[in-house]
Amino acid sequence: MSEAAISIHNLSKRYRLGTIGRHTLIDETKYWWHKLRGRDPRKAFEKIGYGATERRRVEAEQAGNQDFWALRDVSFDVQPGEVVGIIGRNGAGKSTLLKILSRITEPTSGEVRIRGRIGSLLEVGTGFHPELTGRENVFMNGTILGMKEREVARKLDEIVAFAELSAFIDTPVKRYSSGMYVRLAFAVAAHLEPEILIVDEVLAVGDAEFQAKCLGRMQDVSKEGRTILFVSHNMAAIQALCSRAVLLRGGECQMIGNVQEITEAYLKTHLPKASHLPINERTDRSGDGSVRFTGYRIRNERNVVINAAQSGETITVELDYERTVMNDQPCFIYFRVASGETRQEKFLCFSRVSHPETLRLGRRGTIRLTIPKLPLLPGRYVVHLFCKVGKTVADELIDGLELFVVDGDFYGTGKLQKISDNSGVLVSHQWEIVNSA
Amino acid sequence: MQTTVIRANSPWWRIPVRELWEYRDLLTLWVKRELTAVYRQTIIGPLWFVIQPLLTTIVFTVIFGTVAKISTDGIPQFIFYMSGTLFWNYFQGVLNQGATSLVSNTNILTKVYFPRLIMPLSGVFVQFAHLALNSLLFLGFYFWYYFRGSAMEPNAWVFFLPLLILQTGLLGLGFGLWVSAATIKYRDLRFALPFLVQLWMYGTPIVYPAKLVVKPILKFVLWLNPMTAVVEFSRYALTGRGSPELWGLGLSWFVTALVLVSGLFLFNKVQRTFVDTI
Numbered sequence: 001m002s003e004a005a006i007s008i009h010n011l012s013k014r015y016r017l018g019t020i021g022r023h024t025l026i027d028e029t030k031y032w033w034h035k036l037r038g039r040d041p042r043k044a045f046e047k048i049g050y051g052a053t054e055r056r057r058v059e060a061e062q063a064g065n066q067d068f069w070a071l072r073d074v075s076f077d078v079q080p081g082e083v084v085g086i087i088g089r090n091g092a093g094k095s096t097l098l099k100i101l102s103r104i105t106e107p108t109s110g111e112v113r114i115r116g117r118i119g120s121l122l123e124v125g126t127g128f129h130p131e132l133t134g135r136e137n138v139f140m141n142g143t144i145l146g147m148k149e150r151e152v153a154r155k156l157d158e159i160v161a162f163a164e165l166s167a168f169i170d171t172p173v174k175r176y177s178s179g180m181y182v183r184l185a186f187a188v189a190a191h192l193e194p195e196i197l198i199v200d201e202v203l204a205v206g207d208a209e210f211q212a213k214c215l216g217r218m219q220d221v222s223k224e225g226r227t228i229l230f231v232s233h234n235m236a237a238i239q240a241l242c243s244r245a246v247l248l249r250g251g252e253c254q255m256i257g258n259v260q261e262i263t264e265a266y267l268k269t270h271l272p273k274a275s276h277l278p279i280n281e282r283t284d285r286s287g288d289g290s291v292r293f294t295g296y297r298i299r300n301e302r303n304v305v306i307n308a309a310q311s312g313e314t315i316t317v318e319l320d321y322e323r324t325v326m327n328d329q330p331c332f333i334y335f336r337v338a339s340g341e342t343r344q345e346k347f348l349c350f351s352r353v354s355h356p357e358t359l360r361l362g363r364r365g366t367i368r369l370t371i372p373k374l375p376l377l378p379g380r381y382v383v384h385l386f387c388k389v390g391k392t393v394a395d396e397l398i399d400g401l402e403l404f405v406v407d408g409d410f411y412g413t414g415k416l417q418k419i420s421d422n423s424g425v426l427v428s429h430q431w432e433i434v435n436s437a
Numbered sequence: 438m439q440t441t442v443i444r445a446n447s448p449w450w451r452i453p454v455r456e457l458w459e460y461r462d463l464l465t466l467w468v469k470r471e472l473t474a475v476y477r478q479t480i481i482g483p484l485w486f487v488i489q490p491l492l493t494t495i496v497f498t499v500i501f502g503t504v505a506k507i508s509t510d511g512i513p514q515f516i517f518y519m520s521g522t523l524f525w526n527y528f529q530g531v532l533n534q535g536a537t538s539l540v541s542n543t544n545i546l547t548k549v550y551f552p553r554l555i556m557p558l559s560g561v562f563v564q565f566a567h568l569a570l571n572s573l574l575f576l577g578f579y580f581w582y583y584f585r586g587s588a589m590e591p592n593a594w595v596f597f598l599p600l601l602i603l604q605t606g607l608l609g610l611g612f613g614l615w616v617s618a619a620t621i622k623y624r625d626l627r628f629a630l631p632f633l634v635q636l637w638m639y640g641t642p643i644v645y646p647a648k649l650v651v652k653p654i655l656k657f658v659l660w661l662n663p664m665t666a667v668v669e670f671s672r673y674a675l676t677g678r679g680s681p682e683l684w685g686l687g688l689s690w691f692v693t694a695l696v697l698v699s700g701l702f703l704f705n706k707v708q709r710t711f712v713d714t715i
Contacts, residue, residue, distance in 0.1 A: 015713060099712070103443060103550040106709045112443040123548040129470060131477040140466050144549055149462040172477070195438075 003115060004077040005196055005227040006101070011110035013071040013096050013251075070096040071107070074253045076246055078229060080116075080195075083222045085238040085259060086231040087266050088248035094231050097248070098122060101198055101229065116195030116227070119145060123200070125185030130174035134165060134184055137173055141188045155191045162217075163187035190217045196227045215240065239263055239342075282397065290325035291361060291387045291394035296401055310408025311417075311426060315374050319367040321387070321395075329390030330358035333367060337403065340380035346425050347375065375425040376405045377417065449706035456552045464555050468562045486567045487574050490526055494519040501644040510646040510678045512589065513582045519575050520675060521643035521668050527568040527602070528609045528664060529634055534560030535613015536630055539711060540620055546712060553708040554701075557613050561606045568602070579675065590677030598674055601667050608663055608693045614700030618707040621714055642668055648680045660685035663692040 071093045078084050088094050099105050101112060102120035127144040128137045138159055142152035152159075160166050163183040173181055199218070218241055222228050232238050238245060238259065245262035247255040255262055280294040297305045299316045309315045317335070335349040349369060351359055359367070385400030386393055407416050410426045417423055457464075476482040497518040501507045509517040535557035539546065542556055583589055620626045641664045642650075650659050659665050660682060666689035673679040 099547075100443060103441075104547060105712045106447065107443065107445050109445050112441075114441040114443070116438050118441060120549065126548045127545050129474050131474045132470065136470070136473075140470055143460075143463040143466050144545065144551060146460075146551065147462075149466065 003080075004113075005080040005082070005115055006078040006229065007113045008077070008101075009075050009111045009113075011071055011074045011097070011100065011112060012069060012108050013093075013100060013105075014108040015068045015070060069251050071100070072251045073110070074248070074251075075110075076253060076256050078227055080227055081222075081225045082244060083228040083230065083242045085242035085245040085262075086229065086248065087238065087245055087262060091250075092248040093251040094248055095200075096251075098198060098200055098229075098231060114196060117146075118196045118198065119192040119194030120198035121145075121189045121192075121200060122198075124182060124189050128173055128181070128185065131172055133172055134160075134169040134176070138169075138184065138188050141185065142192075145189065145192055146194070147192065151193075159184075159187045159191050162190060186214055190214065190221075194226070196229070197221065198229045199231065201232045279397070279401070284399070285395060285397045287386065287393040287395040289395065290389055290392075291321055291323045291331065293319055293385065293387070293395055293397065293400070294322050295320040298403070308404035308406045309374055309376075310406055311376060311378065312373055312408040312410030312412075314370065314372045317369045317371070319369070319385075320365070321361065321367060322364050323361050325389075326363065327389070331361045331394075332388045333359065333369070334384070334386045334388070335369060336384040337376070337381050338384065340382045340402065343382075346381065373410070373428065374405065374408075375410070375427060376403075377423065377426065378405050378407050380404055447709060449702055452554075452701055452705055453552050457554060457558075460551050460555060463551055464559055464562075467555060467559045468566075471559060471563045472566055483570060487570055490519070490522050490571050491574065493522050493526075497522070497644055507645050508649065510648060512672070512676045512678055513587045516579060516582055516587075516589070516676065517646075517672070518644065519578065520672050521641075523568065523571055523575055524601070524605055524667055524671060525638055525641065525643055525664065526571070527564055528605045528667075529638075530564035530567060531560045531606055531609025532613045532616070532634065533630070534564065535610055536616035536620065537627070538613070539617045539708070540624075540627065543712075554704065557610060557617060557704070560613065561610050564609070565602075565606060588678075589675065591675055592673075592677055594670060594674030594681075598671060601671050601674075604690070604693055605664075605667050607697050608667075611693065611697035611700040614704040615696065618700075618703045621707055621711045637662070637664075641665055646679060647682075660688055661692065663689040663696075665689065 074093070074097065086094050086097065096105075098120070099122075100107050101114070102118075102122060104122075125137075125141060127140050129140065132140065135156070138156060139149060139152050142155075143149060160169050163180075163186075165180060165184055165187075168176065168180065173184070176184070215237060218228065218230075222241065228241070230238065230241055242259045244257065245259045246253060247262050247266055255265055279296055280292070297318045298307075298309060299318065300306050300309065301314045303316075306315075319333070332350065332352040334351075337346045337348070338344060339346060349371070361367075381403040382399045383401045383403060384398050386396035388394060409415075410417070411428075417426060472483075476485075479485065494515060498514045502509065502514040502518070538556035538560065539553070546553065546556075579589075616626060616630060640659070640662055642659070647656075647659060647665060647669045650656050666682075666686045669679050670681050670686060673681040
């Protein structure tokens, strides 16, 4: 066996409690004030939108621990040319692992040996400056990612062609649409030529077509024999790209092996049982808390609350909410349904585009979302739910609610479509034969 | 094939010189970006950086020269204040840019690795460009006064000026590194810095000649400030007036070296894990 491209040996990262998250006297005071009154300090910090790791940290502190281990004794090797996926729930230590591998921060103990030039993409478009033109930003971003100016110059045409932006390359990027911006940013990243590539969920950007292009580019890169370490929530992408996977849980490496086995294990044990905890008691949410979802029900056509919907029936989702901050900002609700098994997106209900007026939310109430002719095949689905007020996310639940669908007569033909038909979603349609003879 | 080893507690004394050299293109582009991005969509562009010290000089001339009537040692007031301001602005610019380099670039530094020293180091060059621009203006005034027969006798010390400029840059860098490392822990420093720098300016012979300070202990304190020698010697080089103290120059070099080296080490130690606390 050849020498490993990345070998990670007993890697640990400890955060000392009280040293991250709260930097100012005000934050510190707020934290202690909440503790003193016997309240859950997590509540105060959730509102500011602290990340997953921070939540685990606060939990550790409450359990009376002095330290918090974001990573603990993680060891594994990645062989040259392998594409390895890193899977784990929020707060499992994925980001910390990536940060250490990309040398953004140091581990507390342990060692990593990396053989070959390393390029890491934790974000696309790092260092983009709005006032600079597309061309200037390509150079800036390329050198930040570790390329030489010469290299960027050599690849400039390729990058511009990949981003499909040749007409706008000398326009300041502040005039770009967000789609153009992301395309340019990814194009630079895609043309890095390191031997080892570390990729965070950057694929979760841009439109579907561009995502497919990015995924294709990653596959090309892996075929060129380069080593890739890939972190994503998108199981479909992980399965498509990776040969092996590593499952992290609570900072520890729980399983390593064949990508199929690992994703199955993850989906079985790690999917949050969304419906088991009432929505208002859940803590796996982010946002500033100015609006909070407090409950939900799903009703059928006859206004009966149901546990499982039938394909093809009209359902109404009722979302209860509370609003603490009243202002004139428009509110948007985002309701995205994805498969509970693969996390593949099925459809999206986004009030900003599908509702003619903006939603006016009061202090407390219910949002009713009606979906006529539910286009889903039988199975378990999860809903990514969020509410935006103006530009800020007020409440977001990645696995907001669970939706079970059973067989139903979608087409009104008395026949059922089989799940094994791989049809994605169901759509109404007609057939017609026009015989000319 | 290059091997990167990531380990806990990499030694604070190992400054990644080779890596810095490998990233020189980034330094160049970063300096360019800092210089050009600021002026986009402004009408007079870089001229803003000339107007500001010019106004400072005029204000000093009016307040300290005309109203307070502080001696300028026989040097034309305008030249006296402007030469001091020139060096002080360079020092202050490098210091400020270095001091805020980690905190203000968090979004980049938490996403990608490159030798962190690039950020404060770029300040030395960016501010040097401003200094060069301002020097042109200064030289214009200087020659105008010179040919009108003002009492100024430039001497061989002018060849020493580049070294004084370099020293100013390195000194600003050294203090900048110190402050940026300390700001990670104590954010308050960010608010205190402008005030402290202002005070420091009055502790430097910019609006008064060093000659005015005669009490030995005060004189020692004044020359302990490494900027004193820079300002005093540059003025002496250009006008032949002032009180250049050779021991003061030596002391100032010593302090500069001390601040720079300790700043480099401290910064190098802090940059390893600063993203955890930022």
